Amino acid sequence: MIPAISATALGRRYHDQVALDDVSLTVDPGTVTGLLGRNGAGKTTLMRIVTGQEFPTSGAVRVFGQVPAENDAVLRRMVFVREDQPYPDFRVGQAIRVASWFYPHWSEELARQLLADFGLPLQRRIRKLSRGMRSAVGITIGLAARAELTLFDEPYAGLDAVARQLFYDRLLADFAEHPRTVVLSTHLIDEAADLLEHVVMLDRGRVVLDAPADDVRGTMATVSGPASAVDEFVAGRTVWHRQRLGSRASVTVAGPFDFAAQARARALHLSLEPLSLQQLLVRASGLSAEEKVSA
Amino acid sequence: MTTLVNIVRYHLVDRLSYLILPWGVMAFSFLVNLAIAAVVPPSPDGYYTGGVVTIYIFLLICGALSMTRSLPFGLMLGVSRRGYYLGTALLVVLLSAVYGLGLTVLQAIERATGGWGQAMHFFRVPWILDGPWHQTWLTSFVLLVLFFLYGMWYGLVYRRWNVPGLLAFIAAQMLVALGVVVVVSLTHNWHAFGHFFATVTALALTGVLAAIAVMMGLGGFTTVRRVTI
Numbered sequence: 133m134i135p136a137i138s139a140t141a142l143g144r145r146y147h148d149q150v151a152l153d154d155v156s157l158t159v160d161p162g163t164v165t166g167l168l169g170r171n172g173a174g175k176t177t178l179m180r181i182v183t184g185q186e187f188p189t190s191g192a193v194r195v196f197g198q199v200p201a202e203n204d205a206v207l208r209r210m211v212f213v214r215e216d217q218p219y220p221d222f223r224v225g226q227a228i229r230v231a232s233w234f235y236p237h238w239s240e241e242l243a244r245q246l247l248a249d250f251g252l253p254l255q256r257r258i259r260k261l262s263r264g265m266r267s268a269v270g271i272t273i274g275l276a277a278r279a280e281l282t283l284f285d286e287p288y289a290g291l292d293a294v295a296r297q298l299f300y301d302r303l304l305a306d307f308a309e310h311p312r313t314v315v316l317s318t319h320l321i322d323e324a325a326d327l328l329e330h331v332v333m334l335d336r337g338r339v340v341l342d343a344p345a346d347d348v349r350g351t352m353a354t355v356s357g358p359a360s361a362v363d364e365f366v367a368g369r370t371v372w373h374r375q376r377l378g379s380r381a382s383v384t385v386a387g388p389f390d391f392a393a394q395a396r397a398r399a400l401h402l403s404l405e406p407l408s409l410q411q412l413l414v415r416a417s418g419l420s421a422e423e424k425v426s427a
Numbered sequence: 428m429t430t431l432v433n434i435v436r437y438h439l440v441d442r443l444s445y446l447i448l449p450w451g452v453m454a455f456s457f458l459v460n461l462a463i464a465a466v467v468p469p470s471p472d473g474y475y476t477g478g479v480v481t482i483y484i485f486l487l488i489c490g491a492l493s494m495t496r497s498l499p500f501g502l503m504l505g506v507s508r509r510g511y512y513l514g515t516a517l518l519v520v521l522l523s524a525v526y527g528l529g530l531t532v533l534q535a536i537e538r539a540t541g542g543w544g545q546a547m548h549f550f551r552v553p554w555i556l557d558g559p560w561h562q563t564w565l566t567s568f569v570l571l572v573l574f575f576l577y578g579m580w581y582g583l584v585y586r587r588w589n590v591p592g593l594l595a596f597i598a599a600q601m602l603v604a605l606g607v608v609v610v611v612s613l614t615h616n617w618h619a620f621g622h623f624f625a626t627v628t629a630l631a632l633t634g635v636l637a638a639i640a641v642m643m644g645l646g647g648f649t650t651v652r653r654v655t656i
Contacts, residue, residue, distance in 0.1 A: 185502060186655045202652070204430065207505045218499045226440050227500070233433045234504040279505070 134197040136161040136281050136313035137182055143190035144177050144337075151177040153337040155191070159313060161280075164327055166345070167317040168413055169334035175317040176214075178334065179283050182315075183212040195281060211235065213274035215267075215286040224261070224269055225254035228276075235277040242306060243276035249298050263290030271299055275306055283315045296320070300327055321410035325349075333413055341416055350406050352415065353389055356382035357402035365402055372415055384415075430506055434514025435521065437501060438493060445522065449485040450529075456481050457549055464545035473546035479530065479556070483574045486526075490519070490578025494647075495586055499656045512579075512651045516644065519575045527567035531560050555629050566633045573636055576643035583650040 137159040144152040152174045159165050167175050180186035181193055184200040184207055193200065200206045219227055228247070232238045247254065250268035252261075258269060271287050288296050304327060307314065318324050331348055333341035341348070352372060355362050359381035366385045373384035387393075389404065397404045407415070439445055460476040467474070493515050501511045534550040542548060551557045556566055584596045611620050627635075 180655070184507070187653065202507045202509055204507045204510055207507055208430075210505055212503060214503070217503060218496075220441060220497045220500055222440065222500075230437050230440055230500075231504060233436060234430075234506065 133161065135159060135194075136163075137193065137195055137315070139178070139182075139191065139193045141191035142178070142181065142188050142193055144174075144181065144186065145189050150337050152181070152188070155334070155337070155339055157332055157339055157342055159315060159330070161313050162311045163329045164307065164314045164316065165330040165332060166321070166324060166328035167315055167332050167334070168321055168341075169317075171319075172336075173334040174337040175334055176285050177337075179212060179285050179315065179317065183207070183210055183283060185212070208234075208236070209280040210283065211274050211277040211279035211281075212283045213270040213285065213287045215289050217266075217270050219258045219266075219269070221257065221259060223255055223257055224252050227258060227269060228254075228272065231273045231277065235279060237278035237280075237310070239276050239278055239306075239310075242278075242302075243272055246272040246275060246302060249302070250295060264288075264292065264295065265290075267291050268295065275302060278306070278310050278312065281313045281315070285317045286319065287316075288320075296323065300324065303327065321413060322408050325409040328409075331409070331413075333416060341413070345409065348412060349409060350389060351387050352384060352407040352412055353387065354382055354384045354405045354407065355397065355402050356380065356405070357400065361400040361402055365397060365400055430510045431514040431517050434501065434506065434511055435518045437504075438497065438515065438518050441497075444489055444492060445518075449482050449489070449526070452485060453478070453481045460549060461543055461545065461547065464543075464547040469546060473542060473548055475548045475553075477552065478549045479552065482526065482530070483570060486522075486571055486575040487578035487581075490575040490580075491582035491585075492578075493518075494579045494582030494651070498582075498586060498654070502656055508651045508654055509648075512648055515579065516576070519572055519579075523568045523571035523575065526571055527564050530556075530567045531564040534563055535560060555632065558629055562630060562633075566629060566636075569633050569637045569640060573640040573643060576640055576647060580643055580647040580650060583647055583654060586656075587650060587654050 135158045137157070139155050139157050142152055142155040143150070155174070155178060167178065169175050177186060181188050182195060182200060184202060187201060195206050196209065198206045200210070222230070224247075228243055232240065232243070246252075246268075250265070250272065252265060252268055252272065258266060261269070267288050267290055271284075274282055274284055274287065288299055291299070300323070303314070316324060316327070325345070328345045331341060331343060331345050332339060354373075355365055357380065359376060359379055362381040362383055366383050370386040371383055372386065375382045384407065389406070394404060456476075456478045460474075460478050464474045464476075498511065502508065506514070530550060534556070537543060537547070537550045542551075556563055558566075581593070581596070584592045588595070611617055
């Protein structure tokens with residue numbers, strides 16, 4: 133099976149700043165991969181190199197087995213929706229029409245549906261749209277293109293929660309009918325969590341996590357209850373975080389949380405809360421949730 | 428080829444920049460000049476305006492815009508830089524052929540009407556654009572292509588290296604001009620230099636302009652290959 137994306141020791145530096153450092157990863161075709169990480173972690177740079185918009189300083193990337201840079205045969209099979217995509221001075225309808233010429237699998241029906249869903253006025257100039265509406269234009273193009281490799285880089289800047297949910301729903305529905313490879317970079321991890329089959333996390337240009345989402349989920353949990361019972365439960369486990377409030381304690385520990393462990397927690401009257409993907413990744417990036425909030 | 432044609436169509440969505448403004452601005456300039464020609468006392472040599480230059484300047488601007496404002500969305504649509512440049516070059520050739528023909532027709536009308544009844548020279552430029560119709564068409568075509576490609580190269584230099592690049596690009600052109608002056612001076616060839624321009628035919632000059640246009644095209648093509656967006 134030829135991977136949709138395979139990167140080998142990919143590096144990109146801008147003067148003395150390292151944007152990507154020895155990034156190696158593989159994205160299987162037909163999957164939805166979440167590309168996660170903090171601002172400046174290198175997510176956009178990676179996607180720009182994958183789509184041939186930027187050139188690596190070291191290493192190599194292949195898309196469907198071929199080098200993407202200046203390769204029309206591969207580029208034609210991709211769509212890349214950027215957070216801040218600049219458009220010419222077009223009306224919404226013009227941008228959609230132009231996009232439809234370039235994608236062999238373009239779905240006019242889906243485009244029309246998304247335009248209606250987002251309430252995008254076809255005659256309005258894109259530069260006059262609000263930020264959220266401009267994002268909706270990109271999302272419409274990205275989904276209706278039905279490109280074999282669809283990359284979204286923070287596609288919903290400025291979109292409200294209802295519109296974001298609409299994006300997830302439409303993506304899932306269309307993905308089910310027309311399977312393709314999707315890479316989605318996002319900060320709203322919990323929101324997108326159900327969508328993701330695989331997660332790749334970047335931190336300061338390096339891959340710090342590359343695993344199936346199901347393997348990541350449930351690897352950690354917060355145990356809380358009477359301090360003595362909590363101590364008894366967590367004995368022998370890796371403790372990530374410990375908090376004490378009077379006679380009660382709340383401790384974040386590593387799994388496994390199998391039936392035996394769950395039964396034991398119940399017997400000790402402890403509550404066992406699995407960490408969400410977002411909480412896990414905040415931990416993985418080496419920051420505690422508290423620090424993250426105050427940052 | 429489909430991609431190239433799609434790039435042409437993509438640019439032409441902006442009808443205002445590519446179709447309406449070039450002719451609109453020139454028409455405005457034409458009417459102003461016609462009004463002036465009507466009120467100033469007629470001179471025995473006729474009234475020379477040079478107004479046709481506006482359309483060339485406009486294509487220069489279109490060229491620059493095609494490689495700055497329109498480039499990111501063009502590349503978003505799964506087109507290589509090479510495809511984008513060549514598609515735009517195809518647009519240049521098509522537009523210049525049609526526009527050159529338009530200018531040729533207007534020149535013929537100008538000649539037939541005795542300079543729009545005012546002895547006005549708007550579409551006739553002495554020596555270079557004042558020959559038979561086929562020569563006017565050819566020279567207009569080459570000049571339009573030249574200006575457009577030159578504008579594209581400017582746009583690409585700006586996209587790739589920003590303002591410092593633009594300044595360096597302009598400085599480099601001045602150095603080339605200076606180099607020509609120095610070489611001609613040092614080899615005491617000013618006489619031959621003057622002789623060339625005094626005797627060259629409009630057709631031969633068109634050939635020289637075509638060679639420059641090809642250089643502009645190669646320069647732009649080389650620059651676009653490593654542009655990032």
